[in-house]
Amino acid sequence: MLRSMYSGVSGMRGFQTKLDVIGNNIANVNTVGFKGGRVMFSDILSQTTSGVTASLEGEQGGVNAKQIGLGVTISSIDTIHTPGSAMTTNVPTDLRIDGDGFFAVSAGGDSPTYLTRAGNFTLDGNRQLVNADGMFVLSSDGEPIVLGEDVTSFSIGQDGSILAVTADGTEAVAQLGVVKVVNPSGLEKVGGNLYRVTANANPDGEFEIVTADDAELGTGAIIAGQLEMSNVDLTNEFTEMIVAQRGFQANSRIITTSDEILQEVVNLKR
Structure with a gap:
């Protein structure tokens, strides 16, 4: 032939x-x-x-x-x-990373930790910060973020710190964690706007949850009230x-x- x-x-x-x-x-x-x-x-x-x-x-x-x-x-x-365009929503739990970092989310327990750039988060019935699929948004300590019942309002700073207003005043209750990946193209898409870290994304597939707005790490600042749209x-x-x-x-x-x-x-x- x-x-x-x-x-x-x-x-x-x-x-x-x-x-x-x-x-x-x-x-x-x-x-x-x-x-x-x-x-x-x-x-x-x-x-x-x-x-x-x-x-x-x-x-x-x-x-x-x-x-x-x-x-x-x-x-x-x-x-x-490449970064997508920013859309202003003025929703306090809508977050955008102005940089190269990723949010870390997990279903809890021994479930694996996934990365995402989709910051359309909400508070569930137990005042836990979750994504659209109910997965916990992790703090810089790798723990779920929970706002107490006495919290009347809150704000999120560019470094991910969550300042809550309670009857006793204003206090920092948690700090959002972000992850910096060496080779973002090496991440594996798993659906639901989530990525899994592979051995080609970070050495040995390991990663560390750190704080946002770190100039040395280049994690990027967190902008509250905005979402990153598709690129x-x-x-x-x-x-x-x-x-x-x-x-x-x-x-x-x-x-x-x-x-x-x-x-x-x-x-x-x-």
Whole structure:
């Protein structure tokens, strides 16, 4: 069979995956804290039909190798961790990290700790700070954050400190924790706006919950009353969609043309 036909098939598969990623980006254009993805391609190992001939000065010139490419494959699907735009809500439990840190959340007990950039938090019936799925937002000590029953109001500072107003005055009741990751693209998406730390995100997959607004660590400041929206750019996504569609059509044309050539070969007997 013609090599071009298999190359066309690999191209169609690649652009189909690219369209899948673009579709997911567009679907999450209004998802709080969402980070878009992109697909990168690389060529498959080429078939060498003739090797290189060295150049000998005064005797003969060099000859380049003759290689035929065997198609394309997906080299990576990257998560782009550029900051999303800020949306002001004026809700005191809506939080945005103005930097590279992540919030830490956990379901409690021996459940694993996940990271998130989605700061749409609320207080539950026990006055615990939780995310939309009821997971506890962790403090810098790695513990759930609970506001006492005597708290009438509270405010959250840029360093994550929670100042509560009670009958006895104002006091600091907790401090939000954040996590800094060496390689954010190495985080694994697990759904629900959550990430799991892998061995390629931090050494050995370990991490430490620290305080926000730390200039040395670069964790970023916490802004209360705002949310970080998706970093998906619709203009770029629609442009990439057109490119992927045309690439898919061109590769399908390669298969059609290869089929016509094979049909001519079959008809030689007639």
